Amino acid sequence: xxxxxxAKLVRLRPIKDDDCEYLANLKNNMFTQAWNQRLPPNTTAxxxxxxxxxxxxKQNSAILAIEKLDGTLIGNINYSEDVPRFxxxxxxxxxxxxxxxxxxxxxxxxILEFLFIERGVQVxxxxxxxxxxxxxxxxxxxxxxxxxxxxxxxIIDGKIEDSLYMDMLREEYFKSRNLQDKVKGx
Numbered sequence: 001x002x003x004x005x006x007a008k009l010v011r012l013r014p015i016k017d018d019d020c021e022y023l024a025n026l027k028n029n030m031f032t033q034a035w036n037q038r039l040p041p042n043t044t045a046x047x048x049x050x051x052x053x054x055x056x057x058k059q060n061s062a063i064l065a066i067e068k069l070d071g072t073l074i075g076n077i078n079y080s081e082d083v084p085r086f087x088x089x090x091x092x093x094x095x096x097x098x099x100x101x102x103x104x105x106x107x108x109x110x111i112l113e114f115l116f117i118e119r120g121v122q123v124x125x126x127x128x129x130x131x132x133x134x135x136x137x138x139x140x141x142x143x144x145x146x147x148x149x150x151x152x153x154x155i156i157d158g159k160i161e162d163s164l165y166m167d168m169l170r171e172e173y174f175k176s177r178n179l180q181d182k183v184k185g186x
Contacts, residue, residue, distance in 0.1 A: 005064075005110040010103050012064040012077060012110055015052045019065050020045035022073050023052075026093050060084045060119075066094065066107045074098040077107050079115060088115050089125045108142055116173045120183050125167040131156030136164060143168045143176045 005012040015023070027043040055063045060081035067073050075094035082089065090111050094104045115121045126144060128135040131154070136146075144166040152160045174181040 005114055006069075007106045007110055009068065009101075009106045010074070010110070011067050011069060012107060013067065014056070015049075015063060015065050015076065017049060019073055019076075020048040020052075022095075023065075023076055024048045026075060026095060029096075055080075060088075066092070066103070068103065074103055075107075077111055079111055081119065081121065085120050087123045087125070088119070088121050089127075090115070091126065105138060105142070108138075112142065112168075112173060116170055122170050123167050124173075125165060128164050128166065129154050129156060129161045130164065131159060131161035136166075139166050143172050 003014065024043045024045045024047070027048065052063045055061060055078065058080070061079060063076055063078040065073055066075045066077055075092065075098070077090060077092045079088050079090040081087065090108075092104055092108060092111075094107075098104075112124060115124050125147070126139060128139060130136070145168070146164050147167045148165040150163040150165070153163050154161050170181065173179075
């Protein structure tokens with residue numbers, strides 16, 4: 001992957017050691033990390049650093065810092081290609097203080113452009129929960145559709161919620177953005 005991806009509001013870049021404390025705090029946040037609500041928050045900056053190093057050593061995957069163009073760290077985004085150059089799953093976490101500013105949407109557009117145009121994948125997937133209706137709405141705005149609903153499998157603010165597995169096909173990505181796909185499919 002290129003060293004950085006940049007748009008008008010945000011930049012995606014490799015994780016730095018200085019980022020790990022903030023990213024550990026995000027990981028320990030019981031609100032932004034619905035997956036962890038059955039576990040006590042125990043992530044440290046050192047654990048984050050090790051996890052990111054291991055993830056970035058894998059081929060066809062990356063965990064990247066999301067920062068505003070002024071250098072303010074706001075979260076991280078990751079992707080992993082399940083079958084290289086065919087399908088990928090991505091995830092994002094942004095500090096709540098940065099919500100509602102279009103930053104997460106722009107970061108997701110950058111990773112989608114990278115995956116569909118540069119990597120040439122056929123389908124991109126993500127996870128969200130019904131306890132975060134704004135996240136589902138944001139994913140739908142990007143062009144994702146609910147593919148699978150896992151009923152009552154996560155806890156958010158003490159309430160049992162469903163997890164949603166959403167996807168977007170290559171043709172949907174190009175059509176929704178009025179772009180021409182220069183790669184012929186099967």
